Amino acid sequence: MSKKTIAIALTVALAFSLLLAGCGGKTPQQAKVLKIGTDAAFAPFEFQDEKSKEYIGFDIDLIKAIGKQMGYEVKVQGMGFDGLIPALEAGQIDAAVSGMTITEERGKKVNFSKPYYTSGLSIVVKQDNAAIKEFKDLEGKRLAVQIGTTGANFAKKVKDAKVREFNTAPEAFLELKAGGVDAVINDLPVNEYYIAKTGSKDAKIVGKPLNSENYGIATAKKNTELAQKIDKALEDLKKSGEYDKIYEKWFGRKPVK
Known part of the structure; x- marks a missing residue:
């Protein structure tokens, strides 16, 4: 191989490496999304802000904090309460948080997180x-x-x-x-x-x-991995004091322990 050929090869290699560096060297990863279903007519747990129309409430703040703890972007979707479990079963949403009481009958269809509120x-x-x-x-x-x-x-x-x-x-x-x-x-x-x-x-x-009555976050029966991640995130939020802050914001007092 001549010196001229080597020089050309080196130039091409350098240009290619600069191109990769400019692109980050790899395709950017998309943010992981957690699709949440809720019946937004259950204040103070979930409801729509009159001005912004955004979903707000204790449940909404909690699930966003759980999602952040897990490294997920949370997207909330409003629907009728009686449609939440069918939406989970159909894979339309990943989890439901809507002041849902943990019952034996519902437990046959979905997985529930550990209780996050007693009513x-x-x-x-x-x-x-x-x-x-x-x-x-x-x-x-x-x-x-x-x-x-x-x-x-x-x-x-x-x-x-x-x-x-x-x-x-x-x-x-x-x-x-x-x-x-x-x-x-x-x-x-x-x-x-x-x-x-x-x-x-x-x-x-x-x-x-x-x-x-204990409220729980519902996930699809087959999605045991997500249920475990939610439980872990909820436990971490309680240990860090973040859960207490969210509770006090919406109920004006700290949770009874």
């Missing part, structure tokens, strides 16, 4: 209602619930009750305000948030909360 059912009635003071007083009454919830399941077991199911919690509260039902049955923090936002002139919470 319970409670009753909301109009301020002037003196007939309903506790759960046993609901017999024969007109009840409003959100479709697909544990509140709806409970209401259907109340003797002689006339149950009306609504797509969202706000719709159930509006029906109470209009006088179309006697009471709303929903999770305590949701009822408390409604009273806090609307004032106590029109409605009140009566009786002691019924039972104890």
Whole structure:
């Protein structure tokens, strides 16, 4: 090989190496995305900001923190509560976070994370209602619930009750305000948030909360790896104190430990 040929080869090699350096030497990796489904009508857990229309709430902040801990970009998709599990089964979303109570029946269809919030059912009635003071007083009454919830399941077991199911919690509260039902049955923090936002002139919470319910993040039954990663991230957030910060932001107090 002549000196001239060697010089040309070296020049070509140098140009090629500079081209690779300018391109980073490899194709940029795309960010890992975690597709999240939620029913954004369950304040303070998930709802839409009136101005920005962005999804906000305790669940939203928590799942974003979990995603960040795992190295994922979180994209939230709104849908009806009763469509969350079918969406998981169809692979349309990776996980669902929507104030979803961990139940044996749901556990047959999805994997649940370790509990991230403990709740319970409670009753909301109009301020002037003196007939309903506790759960046993609901017999024969007109009840409003959100479709697909544990509140709806409970209401259907109340003797002689006339149950009306609504797509969202706000719709159930509006029906109470209009006088179309006697009471709303929903999770305590949701009822408390409604009273806090609307004032106590029109409605009140009566009786002691019924039972104890744990909320969990749902993933597809076959996606055990993701379920394990979410559990690990949740545990890390609790250890670091980040979970406590998110909790206090939305509930005005630190979680009971």
